[in-house]
Amino acid sequence: MYKLSSLLMVCAFAFTAQAQENAGLKLPAGFSATLFADQIGAARHISINDKGVLFAKLNYPNKAGQSIVRMEDANGDGIAEKLSGWGNYGGTGIYVKGNQLYASSDDAVYLYQLDAKGDVINPTSPKTIIKNLHSRRQHASKSITLDPKGNIYVNIGAYSNACQEKDRSVGSKGMMPCPILDSAGGIWQFDGSKENQSYAEGKRYATGLRNVIGLDWNNTTNSLFVTQHGRDQLNTFYPAMYTDAQNAELPAETMYEVKEGDDCGWPYVYYDPFQKKKILSPEYGGDGKLEGGKNALDPLVAFPAHMAPMALLFYKGNQFPAKYKEGAFIAFHGSWNRAPLPQEGYFVAFVPFKNGKPSGEWEIFANGFAGEEKNKGPRQAKARPCGLAEGPDGSLFVSDDSKGAIFKISFNQ
Amino acid sequence: MQKLQLKFSFFVLLLCLISSNDILAQNMQKGKKIYEAKCLACHQADGGGVPNMNAPLDGASNVVGKDIARLVRIIRYGYNERVALDGFYYSNAMTASPDLKDNEIADLLTYIRNSWSNKASAITMAQVQAAKKKK
Numbered sequence: 001m002y003k004l005s006s007l008l009m010v011c012a013f014a015f016t017a018q019a020q021e022n023a024g025l026k027l028p029a030g031f032s033a034t035l036f037a038d039q040i041g042a043a044r045h046i047s048i049n050d051k052g053v054l055f056a057k058l059n060y061p062n063k064a065g066q067s068i069v070r071m072e073d074a075n076g077d078g079i080a081e082k083l084s085g086w087g088n089y090g091g092t093g094i095y096v097k098g099n100q101l102y103a104s105s106d107d108a109v110y111l112y113q114l115d116a117k118g119d120v121i122n123p124t125s126p127k128t129i130i131k132n133l134h135s136r137r138q139h140a141s142k143s144i145t146l147d148p149k150g151n152i153y154v155n156i157g158a159y160s161n162a163c164q165e166k167d168r169s170v171g172s173k174g175m176m177p178c179p180i181l182d183s184a185g186g187i188w189q190f191d192g193s194k195e196n197q198s199y200a201e202g203k204r205y206a207t208g209l210r211n212v213i214g215l216d217w218n219n220t221t222n223s224l225f226v227t228q229h230g231r232d233q234l235n236t237f238y239p240a241m242y243t244d245a246q247n248a249e250l251p252a253e254t255m256y257e258v259k260e261g262d263d264c265g266w267p268y269v270y271y272d273p274f275q276k277k278k279i280l281s282p283e284y285g286g287d288g289k290l291e292g293g294k295n296a297l298d299p300l301v302a303f304p305a306h307m308a309p310m311a312l313l314f315y316k317g318n319q320f321p322a323k324y325k326e327g328a329f330i331a332f333h334g335s336w337n338r339a340p341l342p343q344e345g346y347f348v349a350f351v352p353f354k355n356g357k358p359s360g361e362w363e364i365f366a367n368g369f370a371g372e373e374k375n376k377g378p379r380q381a382k383a384r385p386c387g388l389a390e391g392p393d394g395s396l397f398v399s400d401d402s403k404g405a406i407f408k409i410s411f412n413q
Numbered sequence: 414m415q416k417l418q419l420k421f422s423f424f425v426l427l428l429c430l431i432s433s434n435d436i437l438a439q440n441m442q443k444g445k446k447i448y449e450a451k452c453l454a455c456h457q458a459d460g461g462g463v464p465n466m467n468a469p470l471d472g473a474s475n476v477v478g479k480d481i482a483r484l485v486r487i488i489r490y491g492y493n494e495r496v497a498l499d500g501f502y503y504s505n506a507m508t509a510s511p512d513l514k515d516n517e518i519a520d521l522l523t524y525i526r527n528s529w530s531n532k533a534s535a536i537t538m539a540q541v542q543a544a545k546k547k548k
Binding site: 343 | 458
């Protein structure tokens with residue numbers, strides 16, 4: 001009996017050790033992961049400076065009352081041992097450029113100054129770069145990225161699902177034209193160095209984007225790439241047209257390369273990855289087959305529905321094998337609108353690129369964040385990927401906004 | 414004789430218990446069907462909602478609380494404000510369900526208040542009607 005129980009204990013120990021290998025993540029051969037930080041608060045986007053100091057923007061202040069967390073792994077063991085923070089407002093966007101750190105709330109973008117060590121100089125008195133952007137509950141988070149010229153791009157998500165007269169209501173028609181698009185549902189461009197800008201000083205750079213959380217500047221093409229969250233609830237509002245199973249797979253989550261003036265079609269159309277067409281939204285008279293959006297872009301990549309692309313990162317480093325160079329990593333939050341089917345998609349995906357264009361099918365790069373790959377609801381997920389950053393040595397960092405974990409993924413051989 | 418009477422009343426009591434349990438089970442079943450058709454898409458199969466977006470029902474203080482009128486109003490008229498619940502905020506609009514009858518709202522609430530880890534009193538049609546008058 002004693003022998004049996006000690007055997008069981010050894011087994012249990014081995015199992016635990018196994019479960020913690022690579023911080024619980026499933027990775028391609030040759031990659032490994034560490035839990036860089038844990039329980040730091042609802043970590044949305046992350047950004048890293050050239051010395052490897054990582055910064056996370058929290059969705060709301062953590063227990064210490066901080067909403068920007070600074071993490072440093074001085075001894076290089078893959079685990080941050082120096083944690084500090086500042087800021088008292090929730091938000092999503094963060095972007096470090098040299099000694100400047102941009103961070104967003106849901107209606108503004110602030111600029112902090114860092115010293116040579118990457119410590120913040122003006123934690124309570126940042127410059128206000130952009131202010132008074134719409135923050136109307138839904139899709140309110142503001143993601144940011146910069147181009148090499150110093151322009152800052154801000155996602156202003158549509159405060160609506162499908163621009164119905166009455167949002168998320170059965171039988172409510174789509175408004176024509178959609179009045180949301182003049183001040184939301186797109187990407188706005190501002191000057192990254194000017195203070196106190198708002199709509200009047202900015203420019204609507206791209207439109208017809210319901211909600212973009214992942215965006216990144218691509219240095220190969222010298223252009224902006226975005227990932228859109230497609231609309232929800234086709235089956236809820238149009239049960240005669242869409243079954244539960246169809247809704248679980250429609251519409252695609254999409255990636256676009258956007259140039260100034262581009263339109264991606266929301267709310268008038270959605271992208272059907274099976275017909276490979278832009279389909280007229282049922283709120284605008286569509287029947288699941290009628291096409292629309294003649295002048296709207298086609299997506300570069302179509303991902304499974306509802307999986308919620310939260311971050312986009314073009315890989316610039318040399319640590320990972322050659323196939324990853326210049327390719328796109330996408331952090332997926334995991335679905336909620338596949339119900340009653342199981343929820344899926346709590347992973348980081350990869351799309352190979354060549355000469356600035358996708359050169360192959362997308363694939364799952366890192367999985368296992370949720371604990372189980374499918375679940376009955378996102379609340380059960382252990383971790384939900386939300387932000388991505390590439391360290392100066394080419395390691396990839398992934399943040400989780402549910403429990404506040406930061407994973408560091410490296411290639412070893 | 415007294416013994417017999419006691420036996421009889423015990424039997425009646427048992428019968429009452431069984432039938433009220435039956436009714437509760439039936440109401441729960443009816444409530445479950447409504448939940449699956451109208452609520453599950455957002456509030457999820459585990460009643461856990463979606464963090465930051467759709468409020469959880471499982472373990473939610475309001476759901477198992479005493480303000481039945483508020484729950485009835487939210488179901489009937491929908492909800493279009495940012496809602497604070499147990500320290501978190503939820504942003505999505507909730508669809509109104511004007512088509513649900515009073516007894517259906519009662520069954521739905523009974524189901525929601527007694528599913529997952531929730532354990533609260535069943536709701537009757539009379540309570541739903543009383544809640545309507547309160548408005």
